[in-house]
Amino acid sequence: MLLEVDGVTKRFGGLTAVSRFSLSVGAGEIVGLIGPNGAGKTTVFHLISGFEPPTEGAIRFKGVSIVGAKPHAICRRGLARTFQIVQPFVNLTTLENVMVGAFNCTDEVGTARQRAVEVLDFVGLGGRRNVAARELTLPDRKRLEMARGLATRPELLLLDEVMSGLNPTEIEEVIGLIRRIHAQGVSLLIIEHVMRAIMALSQRIVVLHHGEQIGQGRPEDVARDPKV
The missing domain is CATH 3.40.50.300 (P-loop containing nucleotide triphosphate hydrolases)
Incomplete structure (x- = not known):
């Protein structure tokens, strides 16, 4: 189990x-x-x-x-989780937000960036990776929250x-x-x-x-x- x-x-x-x-x-x-x-x-x-x-x-x-x-x-x-109230780092880009999650499984900036790019593409936010999180719509913030969890490579x-x-x-x-x-x-x-x-x-x-x-x-x- x-x-x-x-x-x-x-x-x-x-x-x-x-x-x-x-x-x-x-x-x-x-x-x-x-x-x-x-x-x-x-x-x-x-x-x-x-x-x-x-x-x-x-x-x-x-x-x-x-x-x-x-x-x-x-x-x-x-084991990763999302939160009911989505609170991204609003002054960071979408990519940088997901990199924060990726740093849970790597200490290398390049590796974290590549993982974040892969996850953003997977959740459908690849085209918004350089957009500040504060500019995202609610649906996109939900996807961002899921991406941050996925970036940690959870089981x-x-x-x-x-x-x-x-x-x-x-x-x-x-x-x-x-x-x-x-x-x-x-x-x-x-x-x-x-x-x-x-x-x-x-x-x-x-x-x-x-x-x-x-x-x-x-x-x-x-x-x-x-x-x-």
Whole structure:
């Protein structure tokens, strides 16, 4: 198993944001994580990617505990993520933004630049590589966020609502991009509120509500689950 989250709890003072939550992602798998706003989904991503430590429980990546590891160290092991609120370095170019991600897997400027060029071409931003990030549209900023994650050469990529704010045509384009990422051998864990997208992409879906898992299974089974 590529990622194992086992009985994880996260408390902030007297508030329990996530309670005894478990999840797994196998190599080559696309898993969806769904639930209402405030369910604890992004907190789960913070715990997996090292931005918050769990209060209890275990998190393993490729069989090794990553609890207590720093985000950059987890990223270097092959686990990258995007953020729900896209915040590029607005005064840097699109290319320079992606190079920042590429430096997680190389210390060579030339290698980082080449990796950034390849990834920008892959996500459809090759023609905008010299444009300042502040000038990008929302759809292009979403692609930039995904490119920054891909630049680290991840084995597992966590996508946090990369379709929010997009119109139906833009959503279809992102669905196609995610499928191409998966075809490159990248496993994915996806938080998304666009249900037709998550149902179309996911091989399994995990449902989180008030910090607790209330269902999981194939998309068609989750859709029929009365608890969901």
